[in-house]
Amino acid sequence: MKRLAHPLAVVLVAAVLCGIVSMSGNDYYLRIAFMMCVYYLCAAGMNVLVGYAGQKSLGQAGLFAAGAYGVALLTSRTDMDPWLALALAAVISGLCGVLIALPSLRVKGPYLAMVTLAFGIVVEKLVGEWTDVFGGAQGIYGIRPLTWKGAPLDTTQWVILGIVLCAAMHLLLRNLLNGRFGRALLSLQADEIASSSVGVRVYRAKVMAFVVAAVTCGIAGALVAQQNQYINSDFITFHLSIFILLLVLFGGAGSMYGPLVGAVLLTLTDALLARWPSAQHFLYGFLLLFALYVMPGGVVGLFNKWFMKSRHRGEGAGGNGVPGQIGPGGEGELLVVQGVTKSYGGVKPAQDVSFRLQRGHIHALIGPNGAGKSTMINMLTGVIEPDAGSIRFLGRNIVGQPAHTICCLGMGRTFQNLRLFADLSVLDNVMLGRHSRMSNGFLSSLVAWPTANRQEKATRDRALQLLDLVDLGHLAHWPAGSLPYGLQRRVELARALATEPQLLLLDEPAAGLNPQETAELGELLLRIGKCGVSILMVEHHMDLVMSISDHVIVLDYGIKIAEGKPAEVQANPRVVEAYLGVDDEQEEPQAHAVAA
Structure with a gap:
């Protein structure tokens, strides 16, 4: 039951929000709420890439464009069902994520950011100047929206859909990041050599992070295109890439709730400053610097400091005995x-x-x-x-x-x-050592399949046994450093x-x-x-x-x-x-x- 507490809470909160939206008739507020959902989807995937894997990217506008223009071309030039087009747009964005990851991961640090920035600029130029395909500044009209019972979704239904997708994305990413793959991504950010030494496939893990960020950003772009029934090159700018990065850094990179906080606060700020674009750009630049140098943990990080202090004052988690056998022994x-x-x-x-x-x-x-x-x-x-x-x-x-x-x-x-x-934590460090001995894959971890949960429990128990062997079981939840x-x-x-x-x-x-x-x-x-x-x-x-x-x-x-x-x-x-x-x-x- 404890494992189901969080999913049930998320479902309950989503249901309450959907009820509030259903009672609202103000299109302006509904539009802001919809954009909060869109930006959360962008930020949630970006958080996997930046907050967990530690890979800085400035090319998310290009991935947003992949989803938006993918769904636009599929629905305006074919008879494809809009829901199927949305799913295919996510696939197209994921493939673009692989394409950007393969050359980008040959470099690190600021060079990685420059390569992803180049990708974003290339896409921006492509959709702006290849008018025969992408329409340029004139854009693509006639994008078929999503429908429910044969009728296009109205504004309220779009927001409800956004809330449902955000809740589902949160639960899926939580399953993924609170287990084997989340630990692997965090280890990449800390030390790639040590990560590889415990069996993490560094390159594959980085590509996975790029693909997750690309898919969520592509879904967000597709939703915007279908809701507006129109897309043009004005949507795809470098400003969008900076804004998506800011959502994560300001809210709190590496936290499950950082993207949500960033999406809510910055979407409201964006709406308040919509009449003064120059002030918008100045504020975003200031907030980006502020988040990087003054508040590196973001808004959520300020609260995590107190939470972590209270958590690590508690008792340890030893008492599981010591392992009788680790290696096979033998002779020869x-x-x-x-x-x-x-x-x-x-x-x-x-x-x-x-x-x-x-x-x-x-x-x-x-x-x-x-x-x-x-x-x-x-x-x-x-x-x-x-x-x-x-x-x-x-x-x-x-x-x-x-x-x-x-x-x-x-x-x-x-x-x-x-x-x-x-x-x-000490426990997470030792559990990382079991990474190569765990058999649960990406999809089973994503949906929290029972076999993945059993693997996680077995890994935790084994790690606690090894900590008892080295007399550290009582310090299992303390930060290793x-x-x-x-x-x-x-x-x-x-x-x-x-x-x-x-x-x-x-x-x-x-x-x-x-x-x-x-x-x-x-x-x-x-x-x-x-x-x-x-x-x-x-x-x-x-x-x-x-x-x-x-x-x-x-x-x-x-x-x-x-x-x-x-x-x-x-x-x-x-x-x-x-x-x-x-x-x-x-x-x-x-x-x-x-x-x-």
């Missing part, structure tokens, strides 16, 4: 590295490096600073591609495979410098374990920890090893390495100089020389020998 070779080489100009962090890792063992990769240890971890996990050599994991060559594919095969990792999703450094290290470890790795790569897990925390980490790694997970750790704390490792590999300036059991490596002269150097009296004869 797990990873084979053969002749791996990597160079950056004259710097060679890996020179013909070869080694083998066995199942059920804790391996350590050690060496002085600059030895190439982190580079090796990045090559194993697909962040960096080696220049030569092979890396075989579970018998499969993974060189050239993307990071998310390697994660799905069963290789998890942590980072030398913490890469947590700091604004997300608010925890002390040592606890953040444990969150990242739990997130890596959530990927269900057969091999866990730890890049300096004890960095920044005090002696007591380091000792506790050693005990934790031994417990993890007993859960069926093989470990390869890069570490400088020799006490930790020698106390828990079964096998040690030593690198120096990208060259493997030793490997074997901890005691053997510790006594190896080359290892001692790499860490401690040699006496000047020993160096001098060597220098003379080289000179000779």
